[in-house]
Amino acid sequence: MTVNGLPLHALVVHAAVVLGPLAAVAGVVLALVPRWRWATRWPTLGLAAAAVVSVVAAYTSGSSHLDANPALAQLPAVATHQERAVVLLAVVAAYGVVAVAAALLLPGPTALASGRGARASRGVVLDRLLVAGVLALSVLMAVYVVLVGDAGARAVWG
Template sequence: MEINGLPAHVLIVHAAVVFLPLATVIAVVYAWVPRWRWATRWPAVGFTTVALGAVMAAYFSGRSFLDSQPALKQSSAVTLHRERASVLFWVTIVFALLVFLAAWGLGGPSGLASGRFGRARHAPVVEWSLMAMVTILAVASLAMVIGTGDAGARAVWSGFTAPSSQ
C-alpha cells in the first residue's frame, strides 16, 4: 500500500502518534472531572474512535509493508517495533472499549443552566472502577505509543549519520 509513492505506514503512523495521546488526555479529564463530563463526553468518544482507527490502520499497513519487504524481518529493531505494535494494538482496543463504557456509565451534572446533558450518577464502586480502569489503560496506551514509536524510529534511523555542517 502506497500513498504518493511512499509506504502508507510511514504516513498513517503519524495519525496514531497524534490522536492516541490526545484521546488519553481527554479520557482522563472526562473520567476524573465530573463537572466537565457533559462537555468532554463526546470529545472523549470522538478522539478515542479516531485514535483507534489510526492505530488499527498503522498496525495493518505496517504488517502489509513488512510482508512486502521480507529482508526487514531479519532486523531485530524491526522485530521489536513489530512486537510493541502488537501490544499497542490490543491495549488500544481495550482502552477504547473502556472509554466507550465510561461514556455510557459515568454520570455528572451539566454545566448548562437548563441542566441539559447532565447524567445520573451510578454506584460509587462502578464510577471509581471505571475511572481507575480508564486511567490505567490511558497510561498504558500512552506508554505503548511512545515505546512503539521509539522502536520504529530506531529501526529506521539507527546507523544514520547526519552530514557535518562544515
C-alpha cells in the first residue's frame, strides 16, 4: 500500500518511533514518582495504547511492503530489521499489558483536597512487581525502537 507514491510503512514508522519512547518515559515516571501518579495514569494509558497501535501498524505495513516487494527479503539488512521488529512487537504488547495494570493498580495520592480518589497499596509484592515490570519493559521498548529503526534506516540508506 502506498500514499502518494510512498510506501505506507515509511510513513507509519514515524509514529512508532515517537510514541514508543514517549510511552516508555511515561511508564518510568508512573513507576518511579508515586506522588505524580494521579497526573500520569491517564497519559501513560493513552501513550501505551498509542504505542501498541503504532507498532502494530508499522509491523503490518512493513509485512505488506515486504510481500509487495519480495526481492527485499533477500537483503540481510532487511532480515535484521524484520527480526528485531518481531521482538519489538512482543515487547510493546507486554508493555501495554503491564502499563495498564500499573496505571490501574499502583497506589498513589489524589489531586483532590478531599483525598477522594487516592489509591491504596494492594500489597508490597504486587507494587514492586508492577514497578519492576514497567521499568524493565520501558527500557526494553525504547532500546528496541532504536534498534529496529536503525536496522530499517541501514536497510534503506546503507
